[in-house]
Amino acid sequence: MSSDRRFGPSRTVTLSGPLRLDGGATLAPVEIAYETYGTLAADASNAVLVCHALTGDQHVASEHPRTGKPGWWTRMVGPGKPVDTSRHFVICANVLGSCMGSSGPASADPATGRPYAMRFPVITIRDMVRAQGMLLDHLGVARLAAVVGGSMGGMQALSWAATYPDRVRAAVVIASTARHTAQNIAFHEVGRQAVMADPNWRGGDYYDREPPAAGLAVARMAAHITYLSEAGLTEKFGRKLQARDAKSFGFDADFQVESYLRHQGLSFVDRFDANSYLYITRAMDYFDLAEEHGGRLADAFRGTATRFCVVSFDTDWLYPTAESRGVVHALNAAGAAASFVELSSPFGHDAFLLESPELSRVVDGFLRSVA
Amino acid sequence: MSSDRRFGPSRTVTLSGPLRLDGGATLAPVEIAYETYGTLAADASNAVLVCHALTGDQHVASEHPRTGKPGWWTRMVGPGKPVDTSRHFVICANVLGSCMGSSGPASADPATGRPYAMRFPVITIRDMVRAQGMLLDHLGVARLAAVVGGSMGGMQALSWAATYPDRVRAAVVIASTARHTAQNIAFHEVGRQAVMADPNWRGGDYYDREPPAAGLAVARMAAHITYLSEAGLTEKFGRKLQARDAKSFGFDADFQVESYLRHQGLSFVDRFDANSYLYITRAMDYFDLAEEHGGRLADAFRGTATRFCVVSFDTDWLYPTAESRGVVHALNAAGAAASFVELSSPFGHDAFLLESPELSRVVDGFLRSVA
Known part of the structure; x- marks a missing residue:
């Protein structure tokens, strides 16, 4: 039993569940906010699920309702794009949590x-994947x-x-990993401690009060550094000063990179x-597919x-090429058909979200070859 | 005019100053807490100044009065050690700030x-160096x-x-840099924002109240990750769980690396x-010797x-070998006598503080060759 409600380009479905979770609990009902693009073929053979990153959302190719910004992967998803909405029925769902x-702590x-x-x-x-599986059932997509x-x-x-x-004919895995390393966990733990150290967090019960914006902004700032390469930061900011072009000998944002980071932190808390x-x-820190x-x-x-x-991307130090190579070795060992490419980019982990003709070519070619 | 007071192995001198600072202000008087080891030769030719890192102190080879731990560089400084207190008159001063x-915001x-x-x-x-220069004047060390x-x-x-x-016959520069990069500044800015986001910080006026311990702990956690290599973290912790050996499906420190980081943060706030x-x-972010x-x-x-x-150390990603190489290129271009070695270590930036026979050998050999 389910109800599917549409708000503009976005839909929310309430699935009765229950969804049994890895931690032992069950969740019911399960709300899933999602978007679809294109038309599902009569034999339902053309569905492509796009999965978003940590702070992403279902607005993969439509305007974000809060920020007014274009979808986060319009470079990749749309008519004539590698994930071609004129050929594919594209689904993107907000992840559980x-x-x-979608159902989450709020x-x-x-x-x-x-x-x-x-x-x-x-x-x-x-668990996120299981919830997406329930959504596909609801949409009539078996595979x-x-x-x-x-x-x-x-x-x-x-x-x-x-x-x-x-249920999966093909999988495209970009700038990712099969497990979180100690360093990955460490950076996330800093972010969580920053949130929890904010007195406005109140053990999580802040929904009728001021949210822990300062702590969340610090968490975002720390994480954001890991999304960029050292060389990219140097190229973009180096030691360039703000407009006043002299050091303040104070604690304002003197360097452009400080001001940029502060902005990243502040704008994030408005939308997350x-x-x-x-x-x-x-969930990411718990992820270890081998385990x-x-x-x-x-x-x-x-x-x-x-x-x-x-x-993978050569300057991605969050999920470096070695992690992707480990995945490919395992796929080879399992006898799975796998193609692998390391792309060159100055932009570190964030490269997968940015304009990259090579990435577009790789994804386009692969999706056509498996069609 | 000065007064020099001794507390156990530590001394504090009050120098009347004024000390003219790069920012335009003057500081007077200037307090400097320092330690000395060994005996100054009659011609004052055997003085070695040891300079400490961000959170270091003057207790280079004596017990820390608050933590009770041995000095932070007993591996390097002492009788028969590379910085040999039986040959050298060793000075280590707490930096300005x-x-x-030493004189600082407290x-x-x-x-x-x-x-x-x-x-x-x-x-x-x-400015830290200028203050040390004043201390050397006080101690009768011209060079x-x-x-x-x-x-x-x-x-x-x-x-x-x-x-x-x-005033300097020889300089030993380990795991360092001639300027802070955008990434270096970015990590420090995260730490500063974490401190300033703590309501207990109160614009800095917390000395008669609770200090901003939670914010400072987060800052230390973020910084601490940059002191360790990814490989070192993986070797030491990997994805190992705490003693209860199962995931809690909660937000306690499940992974050993989480617990370690939390400890680093909490123990830091007791001493800093x-x-x-x-x-x-x-001061570090402002540092750009070329500028x-x-x-x-x-x-x-x-x-x-x-x-x-x-x-330099090959796994140091805070101040990578390329930064040291840049310093050496500049020294070569200036016609200065410079030796350079990249040492291998799994421990990242922290390697300079840890047991390293190679580092000891390099520093010992260099100091003997310039004696």
């Missing part, structure tokens, strides 16, 4: 009518032509292929929920018919 | 009798046999050689002043008779 309409707990806050169950990447994602979206693509091998940040970073399969990553993909395209 | 007895402003807090003038690495430092200590060593070329953290990170010399780093060293030993 997020704050753009959602009302049906038991109390009040926001779950930290009473929302801790979720995993696989995806492809699942495509960058960063945490790539984790979901890998988890899709491992969890529902029969601090508790969601805690839950999603936790779910007895410690051997190859065992996640044994006998799979899914075809894989793995892409 | 710090909180272990010091009493003579104009009001209350702590300076954010009314303390913003200082530079060169150093050597100045030795790692990280921010290396910045001071470079600044010493550039500011007082006639948040405002000092702001001032010293600012002080018309934009050409080589011009900082033209005609110098100082001999240099530059050491």
Whole structure:
């Protein structure tokens, strides 16, 4: 049983569930906010699921309702784009635990009518994938032509292929990893501690008060550094000063990079929920696809018919090429069809979101080859 | 005019000043907390100044009075050690702006009798060096046999050689840089924003209240990640869980690396002043030795008779080898005598503080060769 409601280009569906979660809890009902583009073929064979990253959303190719900015992957998704909405039925859903309409800590707990806050169950990447599976059931999509994602979206693509091998014809995994390393966890833990150190966090129960904006801004600033390469930061900002072109000998933002980072922090808190940040970073830190399969990553993909395209960027130090190479080695060991390319970019991890003719060519070529 | 007071192995001297600072302000009096080891030769030719890093102190080879831990560089400084206190008269002074007895934001402003807090003038690495110069005057040391430092200590060593070329026979610069990059500044800015976001910071006026411990702990956590290599973190922690050996599906420290980082943050706030953290990170961010010399780093060293030993570590991504190489290129261009070695270590930036027979050998050999 479900109800599907449309608000502009976005829809929200309430699925009755229950959704059994890796942590042992069940969630019911499950709300999923999503968008679709293009038309589902009569045989439902042309569906492509696009998975978003940590702070992404379902507005992959439509205007963000709060910021008014274009969709976050209009370079990749649209008519004539690599994920071609004139050929594909493209679905993008806000992940479980997020704050753009899908069930998350800001959602009302049906038991109390009040926001779950930290009473929302801790979720995993696989739980996000299971929720997306429920959405596909609702939409009548038995099998995806492809699942495509960058960063945490790539984790979901890998988890899709491992969890529902029969439902995924092809997977595109960009700037991603099969597990979070100690350094990845460490950076996320700094962000969580920054949020929790903010007295406005109040153990997560801030929904009728001031949110922990200062802590969340600091978390975003720290994370943002990991999205950029050292060389990219040097090229863009170096030691350039703000307009007044002299050091203030004070604590204002003297350097352009300081002002840029502060802006990143401040603009983020207007569009994102601090508790969601805690839950999603936790899900990413828990992610270790090998661990779910007895410690051997190859065992996640044994006998799979899914075809894989793995892409890394040479300056990405958050999920470096070595991580992608490890995924490809495991796919090879499992006998899976996998193509792999490391692209060159000065922009670090963020490169997957930016204009990249090479990335577009790779994704376009791969999706055509598996069609 | 000065008064020199001794507390255990530590001394504090009050120098009347005034000290003219790069920012235009003057500071008077100037307190300097320092330690000395060994005996100054009759001709004062055997003095070695050891410069400490961001959160270091004068207790280079004696027990820290608050933590009870051994001095931070007992591996390097002591009888028979590379900086040999049986041959050298070793001086280590708490830097200006710090909180272990030298003048800093926690010091009493003579104009009001209350702590300076954010009314303390913003200082530079060169100002720290100038204050050390005043201390050497007080101690009757006209010329150093050597100045030795790692990280921010290396910045001071470079600044010493550039500011007082006639007072420095040799300089040892370890795991350091001649300027802070955009990424370096970005990480420090995150730390400063974390401190300032803590409501207990109160614009710096917290000395008679609760200090901004939560914000400072977050700042330390973020910085600490930059002191370690990704490979080192993986080797030490990987994805190892805490003793309970299962994920909690909660927000406690599940992973050992989380618990380690939290400990680093919490133990730091017991021994360090948040405002000092702001001032010293600012001084490091302002540091750009080339900029002080018309934009050409080589011009900082033209005609110098100082001999240099530059050491980097291959896994140091805070001040990577390329930065040291840039310093050496400038020294070569200036016609200065410079030796350079990149050492191999799994421990990232922190390697300079850890047991390293190679580092000991390099510093020992260099100091003997210039003696």
